[in-house]
Amino acid sequence: MQRPLILIVNDDGINAPGIRKLISIMNDFGEVVVVAPDGPQSGKSHAITIEDTIRCDKVKIDDGPQEEYSCSGTPVDCVKIALNKLLTRKPNLCVSGINHGSNSSINVIYSGTMSAAVEGSLEGIPSIGFSLLDYSHNADFSEGEEYVRKIIESVLEKGLPEGVCLNVNIPKTVEGREIKGIKVCRQAKANWEEEFDERQDPKGRRYYWLTGKFVNYDKGDDTDERALENQYISVVPVQYDVTAHHAISKINNLLS
Amino acid sequence: MQRPLILIVNDDGINAPGIRKLISIMNDFGEVVVVAPDGPQSGKSHAITIEDTIRCDKVKIDDGPQEEYSCSGTPVDCVKIALNKLLTRKPNLCVSGINHGSNSSINVIYSGTMSAAVEGSLEGIPSIGFSLLDYSHNADFSEGEEYVRKIIESVLEKGLPEGVCLNVNIPKTVEGREIKGIKVCRQAKANWEEEFDERQDPKGRRYYWLTGKFVNYDKGDDTDERALENQYISVVPVQYDVTAHHAISKINNLLS
Numbered sequence: 001m002q003r004p005l006i007l008i009v010n011d012d013g014i015n016a017p018g019i020r021k022l023i024s025i026m027n028d029f030g031e032v033v034v035v036a037p038d039g040p041q042s043g044k045s046h047a048i049t050i051e052d053t054i055r056c057d058k059v060k061i062d063d064g065p066q067e068e069y070s071c072s073g074t075p076v077d078c079v080k081i082a083l084n085k086l087l088t089r090k091p092n093l094c095v096s097g098i099n100h101g102s103n104s105s106i107n108v109i110y111s112g113t114m115s116a117a118v119e120g121s122l123e124g125i126p127s128i129g130f131s132l133l134d135y136s137h138n139a140d141f142s143e144g145e146e147y148v149r150k151i152i153e154s155v156l157e158k159g160l161p162e163g164v165c166l167n168v169n170i171p172k173t174v175e176g177r178e179i180k181g182i183k184v185c186r187q188a189k190a191n192w193e194e195e196f197d198e199r200q201d202p203k204g205r206r207y208y209w210l211t212g213k214f215v216n217y218d219k220g221d222d223t224d225e226r227a228l229e230n231q232y233i234s235v236v237p238v239q240y241d242v243t244a245h246h247a248i249s250k251i252n253n254l255l256s
Numbered sequence: 257m258q259r260p261l262i263l264i265v266n267d268d269g270i271n272a273p274g275i276r277k278l279i280s281i282m283n284d285f286g287e288v289v290v291v292a293p294d295g296p297q298s299g300k301s302h303a304i305t306i307e308d309t310i311r312c313d314k315v316k317i318d319d320g321p322q323e324e325y326s327c328s329g330t331p332v333d334c335v336k337i338a339l340n341k342l343l344t345r346k347p348n349l350c351v352s353g354i355n356h357g358s359n360s361s362i363n364v365i366y367s368g369t370m371s372a373a374v375e376g377s378l379e380g381i382p383s384i385g386f387s388l389l390d391y392s393h394n395a396d397f398s399e400g401e402e403y404v405r406k407i408i409e410s411v412l413e414k415g416l417p418e419g420v421c422l423n424v425n426i427p428k429t430v431e432g433r434e435i436k437g438i439k440v441c442r443q444a445k446a447n448w449e450e451e452f453d454e455r456q457d458p459k460g461r462r463y464y465w466l467t468g469k470f471v472n473y474d475k476g477d478d479t480d481e482r483a484l485e486n487q488y489i490s491v492v493p494v495q496y497d498v499t500a501h502h503a504i505s506k507i508n509n510l511l512s
Contacts, residue, residue, distance in 0.1 A: 045332075046301035046365045053463040054452075073466075076301075081464065084450045106378070109302045109496055122362070122447060151511060158510050163445075164500045166507070184508045186499040189419075191378060194340045196310075207309040208337065210329075237507050239500035240365055243442040244420045247493040251422070252440045254414050255407060255491065 004030035004092035004156055007082050007120070011041045011075045011099065011112030014061065014068065018098035021141035022130065023066050026095060029152060032066035033091070035082040037112075041074055042101075044112035046119070048080070049073045056081050075112035079119040093156055094120030097130035098141050098148075104131075104169045104224040104234060105188035105216065114167055118240050121165035126155050128166040133228060144170040144179050147233050151182070160237075167236040171228045183232040188223035190216040260286035260348035260412055263338050263376070267297045267331045267355065267368030270317065270324065274354035277397035278386065279322055282351060285408060288322035289347070291338040293368075297330055298357075300368035302375070304336070305329045312337050331368035335375040349412055350376030354397050354404075355387035360425045360480040360490060361444040361472065370423055374496050377421035382411050384422040389484060400426040400435050403489050407438070416493075423492040427484045439488040444479035446472040 006026050010019040014036035026032050035056070055072040069086060071078045079094065099113040108114045113129045120127030130148060132139055151168060160166065167187075171179060194212040201207055216225045224234035262282050266275040270292035282288050291312070311328040325342060327334045335350065355369040364370045369385050376383030386404060388395055407424060416422065423443075427435060450468040457463055472481045480490035 040307055043304045043306045044301075045303045045371070047303040047330075048299045048301075048366055048466060050299045050466055051296055053455075053465060055461075055463050057462075074303075077466065080450050080466065081452060085452050085454070085464070106496070108498055109374070110304055115301070118365070154510050160510075161500070161503045161506050164503045164507075182511055184504055184511065186501060186504065187497055189497075194336045196337060196341050198341070199309075205311075206313075207311050208341070209309060210304060210306055210333065210336065235507060235511065237500040237503035238498050239503070240362070240498075241443055241445075242364055242494050242496075242498065244417070244493040244495035245442060247417045247420045247495070248440055248442065250417050251420075251491060251493045254416075255410050255438055255440065 005089060006030045006032050007087065007091040007094045008032060008034045009075055009078045009096045009116040010036050011044060013037050013039045014070050016100060017137065018100050018132065018141055022095060022098050023064060025145065025148060027064055027066060029156060033082065033087060034066055034068040035071055035078040035086060037075060037078060038070040038072055041112045043110050044074045045110050046076050046115040047074045049077050054081065075116035076119045079116050083123055091125055094125045094127040095130065099131035100139060101135040102131055102133045102169055103129060103167060104228060105190040108167055108187060108238060114238065117165045118238060121163065122240055126160040128155060128168055130168045132170045132172065134172045143173055144233055147179065147182055163239050163241060164237045167238045169224060169228055169234045171231050177231050179233060180231050182235055183227035184235045185224040185227050186222055187236050188216055188225040189218040190214065190225060261345060262286045262288050263343065263347040263350045264288060264290045265331055265334045265352045265372040266292050267300060269293050269295045270326050272356060273393065274356050274388065274397055278351060278354050279320060281401065281404060283320055283322060285412060289338065289343060290322055290324040291327055291334040291342060293331060293334060294326040294328055297368045299366050300330045301366050302332050302371040303330045305333050310337065331372035332375045335372050339379055347381055350381045350383040351386065353386035356395060357387065357391040358389045358425055359385060359387040359423060360484060361446040364423055364443060364494060370494065373421045374494060377419065378496055382416040384411060384424055386424045388426045388428065390428045399429055400489055403435065403438055419495050419497060420493045423494045425480060425484055425490045427487050433487050435489060436487050438491055439483035440491045441480040441483050442478055443492050444472055444481040445474040446470065446481060
């Protein structure tokens with residue numbers, strides 16, 4: 001029997017420790033092809049490159065058996081070019097990450113890592129985004145590895161519902177509190193309170209850095225934020241149908 | 257009584273004919289502040305600028321009463337910087353567009369125009385994205401203007417449900433077939449079949465242009481694509497909660 005074909009992508013760039021760890025895990029599950037950005041693409045969401053050219057070159061980064069391509073485009077570009085130009089058959093699984101930092105709650109809509117998984121699911125491929133709640137370059141990406149492997153095994157065996165991918169966030173071990181298990185959740189209602197750091201360049205012209213702090217307004221017990229606070233891995237099923245179906249009749253009334 | 261404060265943004269850039277038309281309409285409804293990209297930002301989705309600085313400078317483009325800022329960032333950056341640095345009070349309405357080309361069905365997740373509206377709704381502001389199904393620079397942006405005005409009046413008067421913004425697409429008049437009215441719809445199940453145009457640069461190195469053709473797989477009568485085909489303006493309520501709530505129990509079974 002042919003081994004499963006697994007596409008790996010991320011948004012932190014092909015050299016990031018998070019994707020290197022994911023590659024080492026996935027090599028145990030199948031034939032791995034990596035198509036990842038040549039540099040950081042965090043916060044790129046579902047952006048695609050249409051006003052510029054895209055480069056995509058074969059590279060050799062470590063001694064693993066995987067095939068790798070470094071791409072100048074966004075995470076979603078990586079998935080598109082993998083499926084259309086680089087892979088000779090449809091992959092059995094698309095995994096994205098492991099992201100350096102959380103993609104829980106509202107972060108899902110800003111995340112390049114999660115958008116790559118969404119793009120995979122759009123193409124009918126069971127897709128999962130993995131993120132670790134640790135922004136540091138040298139985070140310990142073996143946190144929760146047994147659960148990551150369990151999720152991958154289940155999805156490879158059973159697939160995913162049509163139009164749905166998984167947003168998996170892994171808590172960081174704090175003060176020896178071990179990961180307690182997996183919780184399937186909904187996206188918490190949370191947001192960023194932006195603070196623009198205003199500066200002057202050497203010519204006296206104003207510029208800004210976007211910064212902010214994360215605020216969780218949601219006290220529900222069934223959210224990803226709650227699961228993570230309680231040292232569980234959160235799994236949110238994510239869909240690309242963004243229609244607010246519940247609001248259709250209200251909008252009909254409003255416009256009539 | 258104070259006139260409503262209206263924030264205008266787009267993804268085609270501050271000089272695009274579509275936003276100039278939208279400004280001229282909105283000046284009739286309230287006090288207008290424009291914060292828009294300094295160049296094309298199509299396909300930028302919900303991307304934010306976190307690895308680079310952002311410029312945002314006051315500009316004067318025409319003789320209208322509106323205040324305008326040209327921003328180096330993405331459409332979503334424009335909304336964030338408007339709300340946090342430029343506006344002195346919370347706007348009563350955020351409108352985005354008029355986009356040069358369709359943002360119906362799956363285009364909603366790639367669109368910078370629609371992501372700016374989603375960002376507005378995230379901040380609790382009634383928000384609407386407008387798009388015209390005509391990619392040409394000199395399209396006739398007065399198509400459907402009476403309906404655009406009707407939608408704006410209704411939303412200014414009655415607001416929108418929490419967490420919901422509107423994705424409004426306007427058909428192009430073809431062979432004298434006039435616009436028949438407005439239909440509130442769901443997002444059609446459609447997709448892009450990519451075709452990467454592969455070329456060689458003068459040094460012989462390979463590069464790609466992303467192109468593709470749009471394919472609608474959805475035969476439903478209640479979709480935006482169907483409404484547009486039948487010469488109606490489509491209005492899809494859009495939400496930023498991307499949880500596939502219907503799949504939570506399935507995923508629980510799958511992982512147990």
